[in-house]
Amino acid sequence: MNREEIISTTKRFLSEEFEVDENTILPDNNLQKTLDLDSLDYVDLVVVIEENLGFKPTADDFKAVDTFDDFYNLVEQKLAELA
């Protein structure tokens, strides 16, 4: 899955799961604020990532994630590790 495919795939399931407009999911936007995530929502985020991308991120993985661009980096890295 290349970067563009990661962006389109994650946009689709994140907007669906967290009921936000796909157009608000932009690379420089803050992931937590855009998706309106509280601490309990992160377990839902882990579930949809595992269902759609096949890996399970940990709390440590999210320490380096502020923006969606950071999130795409994380997904790229995890998918490369799986390959």
Added chain:
Amino acid sequence: MLIDKQNITRFIPQRFPFVMIDELVKADESGFESSFKIDDDNLFLNEGILSESSLVENIAQTCAAGFGYVNSLKGEGEGQLGFIGAVSRLSVEKLPATGATISTKIEVLSTFDAIHLIQGTASSEGEKLVECQMKIVIA
């Protein structure tokens, strides 16, 4: 059986008359099972029928005992404080009566840090009573 009625309160914070499980039957990282017989002095009976909320409490206490037991095997102490963060996808099929035995199964769906997403199902004599998902936070 892993924990009997005499020892169950070592693993959950509740005390009589709020204890809603008798025994922990099975527990590992993937899930737990408990059993509970409804005595006629149960605080949550209304005209001999157990309330919906006490079945949800039964699921939560099964989680508490299960996580407590599994964590005790790792040397993390028997009873750990936990909270229900959220209850979702709740479905009530039937309410049990005095004398019935409830068998409750928990599947741990996902874990993020100290937050566990679980699927709980309480049944009696093979009939589903209640099921729901819960987010359990272990302090």
